[in-house]
Amino acid sequence: MRFVFIVQGEGRGHMTQAISLFNILTQKGHEVCCVAVGISKRRKIPDYFFEQIHCPIHPIKSPNFVTDDQQKSILVWQTIIYNLKKIGTYYDSLKKLDQLNTHFKPDVIINFYDMLGGLYNGIYRPEARFVAIGHQYLAFHPNFKFAKGKLQKSLFLLNTRMTSWGAGKVIALSLTPYTPSATPKFLVWPPLLRGEIKEVKSTSHNFYLAYIVNPGYFSEILSEAEKNPDLNIVAFWDQKDMPDPYRPLPNLIFHQINDRLFLEKMAACKGLLTTAGFETICEALYLGKQSMMVPVSGHYEQQCNALDASLAGAGILSQNFDLHKLHHYLATNTHKNQDGVKFKAWQHTLDKKINFFLDSLEDSGDSPANPFPVHKKQKNQ
Template sequence: MRFLFIVQGEGRGHMTQAMVISDLLHKHGMEVVAVVIGASGRRTPPDYFLDAFSCPVYRVQSPNFVADKEQKAIKMGATVLENLKKLPRFIRSLQQLDHWVQVHRPDCILNFYDMLGGIYAMCYPFRATYLAIGHQYLMFHPDFTFAKPGGLQKVLFKLNTAITCANASKIIALSLWKPQRAMKNENHLVWPPLIRERVRRAEPSTGDFFLVYIVNSGYAEEIYRLAKNRPQITIEAFWDAQQVPARYLTLPNLTFHRIDDERFVEKLRQCKAYLSTAGFESIAEAMFLGKKTLMVPVKGQYEQRCNACDAEQAGAGRTADRFAAEMLEKLLEEEKNCTASATAFSDWQQSLDAAFLAFLTSIPSPIGKRILVD
């Protein structure tokens, strides 16, 4: 069976999920014929992602968030307006995407939470069998807890999520916790997080430093203040900034690293605790390695508030509105609970292989469905 991936490029987690699924497909004799990543001016796909695929990797303009001047908060109003202004560009992106589908002729198109991918599935419903995967689809589960207050941000989150899985024959939700009840729709599945093999092989230890990952560079100022006010602690931080050296020592106890997959996993394996904006995938990796996490959701991004709420209930750590020393102290008090959570999480992880095999056998056949222009 031939797969084409459409990957949202805004977050590292979706890229990681695509890499893991690619490995699983190859393991079972399936083929990934092309990868299309939704690009924006805010993010550049990392080399480790581009190097993970032997097939062509295409970049296409896709709807994305607009951040404030401090590069911290997401501005929802500006995001909607900016994406509306780029509508002609996105129409061209749909045409590009359709061209690549025509060239590679996949049996299945697997969308990793990219809005353009969902719109494509609505515009071209018979090109292939459509599938969708992402932790956001857990919102369809009856036991999912939405962050409060919700308001318009909750409505937009639900709308965006619905668009990304439009016309999907199977929708796979990734969860930090093992659900006790099934989804209401039999075509909705729940899997444990997709942990990379590199993380699975890592042997955790407890070092004397805190590890930080900030998706928006504006949070670097908070991390700097934290390190300056607490010179007795050591912080190793990873960020997306391209205008500074790959290793940037700002204080004797604070070092910023440009994103490097291998180095990040090594630091995560060794750290005392993990501090991050509330990205799902890295929280899952921290839980797998038994590391406590302090989660500071990106302001204005409702999805991250839901992530933090969900992760806190799963025993991953604590949620805060800023990176502060007092929250670190409270986090360190939870070591016993976090260890117990890591054991339960590891047991939940073991079910992935069986779930994936069942998924492969249940994919609807594309024969008789696909309509291509020769």
């Protein structure tokens, strides 16, 4: 079969998922014709994405977040207003998606949680079958537990529905197995982890790893290093105007985002300090590492991620980075190794699920469906 990917470029996890599925599909003899990836002024598409996706890559301007001056908090209403003003630009992006679809004539379009991907399928109704993949779609499962905030929840669900508009299949990526849905179009898979994660050996050296997507969290990591001079921190950030590496303190060093070096350090660290990005938490748990998860302020999706991950045994939820708290947690948590083993067992079911998915695409002619509903939780659950 021939595939076209549409990938949200705002989160690095979506790009990692796309790389993983690209490799899986091509190894099974399928063709990924091209990848459209969302771009914005806030984020630079990392070099590793271009290096590991071996097909034409087409950047498209896509909706993105607006942050405060410290680049720490997501400003919800400013984000909505900003993106409404860019409707003309996004309309041009939709036309570009249609040109790609017309040119490559894929059998299947896979959307990695990009809003324009869902809008394109809902408005243009291409002949290709449309599949939506992302951990956010777990919100469609009746047993999913949401973070607090009614308005934020409503906006999150609206965005999630829009990205999956008309999807013939919706695939939710999850840290743990969920009971099968009564709707065959809704599937739950283990995370799409990059293949390199299975090739590294997990050890435990005398340092903690920190990953901060928004550079505004630099001051918090610096403060934690100052308060805990006997604890070492190796941190990664996306601050292109700073030296690489940058060592502000004897026990603290910052590296620019580098996927290979990051994976090497993750495999060797004692524990992880991170915002609540899904993919990073999954990789840490696969390597048997526990995380302290600090959701980006104003980012409701990350609040849900952190809650879900803490319930799955991936670590602890916190409102701020607290190295001493993580240090104590690791010293007293007697179940952390068992949680990692359970996650690996779940992860190893992925290939079987993908084979079943591909067979179902080849055997049936999925037609565009209505946007996926949110199931109502039963009273006894």
